[in-house]
Amino acid sequence: MTARAGRPARSPAPPGPAAPAIRCAGLRYSFGTHLAVDRVDLLIAAGETFGLLGPNGAGKTTTIRMLTTLLKPDQGTVAVFGVDAAAQPMLVRRLIGYVPQLLSADASLTGRENVELFARLFDVPRRVRGQRVDEALSAMGLTEAGQRLVKTYSGGMIRRLELAQALVNAPRLLVLDEPTVGLDPIARAGVWEFIAGLRQSSHTTVLMTTHYMEEADLYCDRVALMHHGTIRATGTSAELKAGLGEGATLDDVFRHYTGGTLDDDSEQGGIRDVRRARRTARRLG
């Protein structure tokens, strides 16, 4: 209960037929003439860890942006814990902790200030604010580093700091866009350890995108395979692999549904992603 201890007014999730964490139907979004997301339906149960898999340009991030109220869908509906995102975006945002793809902490503030900023933006009451910030930092193993400027952090530490920022509001849904992209294997394992720990302690629903199949295999209860803006298959990793026969890997499943591997895709995002990643590196370096 680390991240949630001391939350005063929060009632536990109502028992009985709780609304699903996410229900979206018929989502559609286009950038100009390019149809980025087409007829996407998702049903994610409360408490689930759900992975949205696909290559760059598959429409994962656009889908995430619609689920987090950043984009208004051209068509379709989104409900987060039963709250309609189009009608009550402010309410939906209170339920979500969001970690975007890029390392996005403010390098000119300390780690603690970064978390406090989000505590304030989520209206965490002043009398519990300090305590909640400390808890979030300690849950991510950043108590000591919290006093230092983020400029001095490693990539893995910044990711954990972003998780602390997302957690300070004790969100019911954690949305992670490529949480381990660009991190070295040790930092990746570290981030996963913290996400897994968080799940055990607070049963937060987690929705993440990734293109690391082995991570999805290990950490997600269910996955959806996305390609060219549509969802090609949904199920547990075991189900999807079993569907293909003995000894199949999630990579094989992906190849089966999309007719390609994750690595050969360069249709979109390529140079922009690289540029952005470099800019992030420069900014934080």
Add this chain to the structure above:
Amino acid sequence: MTSAAPGAPPAASADPPRPGPPGLPAGRPQAGLRRLASRVATLCWVELRKIRHDRTELYTRAIQPALWLLIFGETFTRIHAIAAPNGIPYLDFLAPGILAQSTLFIAIFYGIQIIWERDAGVLAKLMVTPTPRAALITGKAFAAGVRSIVQAAVIVVLSAVLGVTLTLNPLKLLGVALIVVLGSAFFSCLSMSIAGVALSRDRLMGIGQAITMPLFFSSNALYPERLMPGWLQAISKVNPLSYEVSALRWLLIGVPTNLALDTGVLAGATVAGITVSSLLLPRLAR
């Protein structure tokens, strides 16, 4: 409990959300105002923390106004090229103009920060908090004002050291702070609006460079309006910087002006600026 949405957060559980028209946040207007005040306070707090962690900008930005006052001001005072009203020394007349100029320079490049935040994904994260677009922009506009106040304090001290006779009336100095905040809020909104159109740092830098000097020279910062040719007077009349300078000049050295008009124009321009940049913000978030 049945009335509360299943996902109702702590803040809303005591006050069940009622369905509002799409796109509008649920809740009473006071709640909206309280949230606005809270967001403005938060973003100003962030700005103060940043200034505290890194003061270099404060010093480097003091160099240019110091040069204007020391070289331009001292020289033009000596050669009596520009006749200031009521026979006051030209340096005294210039000081409020340079104060306004240096806060203009801070504010006009403030949009760079929002583009940086967009490129870094910070803006997306801010926009997934329960913060309406207008509150985010207002907060940033006032944060620019906070930075300008700190800068203004440096220039007021510098002017006093150079022998400018400034007011010591605390109410008037408070007024100076208010005018500086309003002016910076407007020009930072102008900058954020340009950011929403230009969408890139380089372009914003270019446009910023291109408009700062015309804004400065077409205002009454360097010379009284009555010395300008007619066409320039007309431009000066629609330049918010002129109203900022006039207000500062009255507050700091007592040159008469219509303070209500000056403040009204700045406040109106700020509200318009906040509206336009809030409308353009979704372009940055896309």
